[in-house]
Amino acid sequence: MKHYRKELWFEAPTRRAFINITRQVEECLRESSIKQGLLLCNAMHITASVFINDDESGLHHDYEVWLEKLAPHAPVEQYRHNGYEDNADAHMKRQIMGREVVVAVTDGQLDFGTWEQIFYGEFDGRRKKRVLVKIIGE
Amino acid sequence: MKHYRKELWFEAPTRRAFINITRQVEECLRESSIKQGLLLCNAMHITASVFINDDESGLHHDYEVWLEKLAPHAPVEQYRHNGYEDNADAHMKRQIMGREVVVAVTDGQLDFGTWEQIFYGEFDGRRKKRVLVKIIGE
Amino acid sequence: MKHYRKELWFEAPTRRAFINITRQVEECLRESSIKQGLLLCNAMHITASVFINDDESGLHHDYEVWLEKLAPHAPVEQYRHNGYEDNADAHMKRQIMGREVVVAVTDGQLDFGTWEQIFYGEFDGRRKKRVLVKIIGE
Numbered sequence A, B, C: 001m002k003h004y005r006k007e008l009w010f011e012a013p014t015r016r017a018f019i020n021i022t023r024q025v026e027e028c029l030r031e032s033s034i035k036q037g038l039l040l041c042n043a044m045h046i047t048a049s050v051f052i053n054d055d056e057s058g059l060h061h062d063y064e065v066w067l068e069k070l071a072p073h074a075p076v077e078q079y080r081h082n083g084y085e086d087n088a089d090a091h092m093k094r095q096i097m098g099r100e101v102v103v104a105v106t107d108g109q110l111d112f113g114t115w116e117q118i119f120y121g122e123f124d125g126r127r128k129k130r131v132l133v134k135i136i137g138e
Helices: A022-032 A057-070 A086-099 B022-032 B057-070 B088-097 C022-032 C058-068 C086-096
Strands: A002-010 A019-022 A037-043 A048-053 A100-106 A117-122 A129-137 B002-010 B017-020 B037-043 B048-054 B100-106 B117-122 B129-137 C002-010 C019-021 C037-043 C048-053 C100-106 C117-122 C129-138
Touching: A002 A022, A019 A048, A022 A117, A022 A129, A022 C117, A037 A057, A037 A117, A037 B129, A037 C100, A048 A086, A048 A100, A048 A129, A048 B088, A057 B088, A086 A117, A086 B088, A086 C048, A086 C058, A086 C086, A100 B037, A100 B100, A100 B129, A100 C100, A100 C117, A117 C002, B002 B117, B017 C117, B022 B037, B022 B117, B022 B129, B022 C022, B037 B117, B037 C129, B048 B088, B048 B100, B048 B129, B048 C086, B057 B088, B057 C086, B088 B117, B100 C037, B100 C100, B100 C129, C002 C117, C019 C100, C022 C037, C022 C117, C022 C129, C037 C117, C048 C086, C048 C100, C048 C129, C058 C086, C086 C117
Parallel strands: none
Antiparallel strands: A002 A129, A019 A117, A037 A048, A037 A100, A037 A129, A048 A117, B002 B129, B017 B117, B037 B048, B037 B100, B037 B129, B048 B117, C002 C129, C019 C117, C037 C048, C037 C100, C037 C129, C048 C117
């Protein structure tokens, strides 16, 4: 069994952002030389997500509006977590969008449908944060 | 390490549907001859889900009503994604229900609790769509 | 390839609870002797979750309030699932918080960011329920 590990670093200039990381994850897979297996890609922070969806700016705008409706940032005093922080909503948004994706590796490629793309979802940005890529297989 | 891959195809006659795919996934596991490992089952489309829950029609009705409340289909103009399409809500419903499940394989069986069943969740149906099953182990 | 399996049992004294199970999962990993691989940790019940987030009591209170707003328990008659049961809301809360986590194993450790902790999320407690830990690797 082969195994591979890499951290990807991001620093979104805004509080919230969606960043397409598919190319970077594909580069990890190439580096690993793994042809058949499973690839895990997860946020290492609890106010961020890794998820798979469409690379379409209209949809990303819709997600932003929708998540703000389901888990509003303000007023920050509505959340007990916001004693020294103001990011309780980010912990909720991340649960809806998810922490991680597991992707099949087949013939050395991400085994994806036509429109599947991997995103880093930032909900409390403006600082450096990490994503983990771990691949096992052969 | 053994590995196995199969695509399952579905065409729901309605926009939204929940289809129990447990038997088909079990058949994949039998074909793979894998006795110990991990099984990934994911939607290959970004307006569909694979999730594990109860095979109970009342609950599925409740899910339908609940998802429509959290991410309503209409009015379709409320979403920027709906320029040429009308499925923005499907991209949201899929995030709540999830893209994928990872299931333990033990003694050649899906290692499930009593009520766990795997469902394909369709949120933009009336066309052929795929689910991927990938198994690694020994 | 090595593989390891264990069931963890919980009985929350209340309907809903968040229980930090990180130490127990780490103990499983030690027992497995696996140094590189993937660890799956999932609820074996469909009214419970396993998720990764912060061990902060204010946040857990916020989650409780938030989940109750998105998927209210009462009135129980609003859900068709609640014929003989009263736990339809638990099936919904579990979809938002998720069934499972997959964690990278590196150098015999859970490969976690600073604040990542694993929780059992109970939404229909006051009875014995199980979590599965499955690890594969070498």
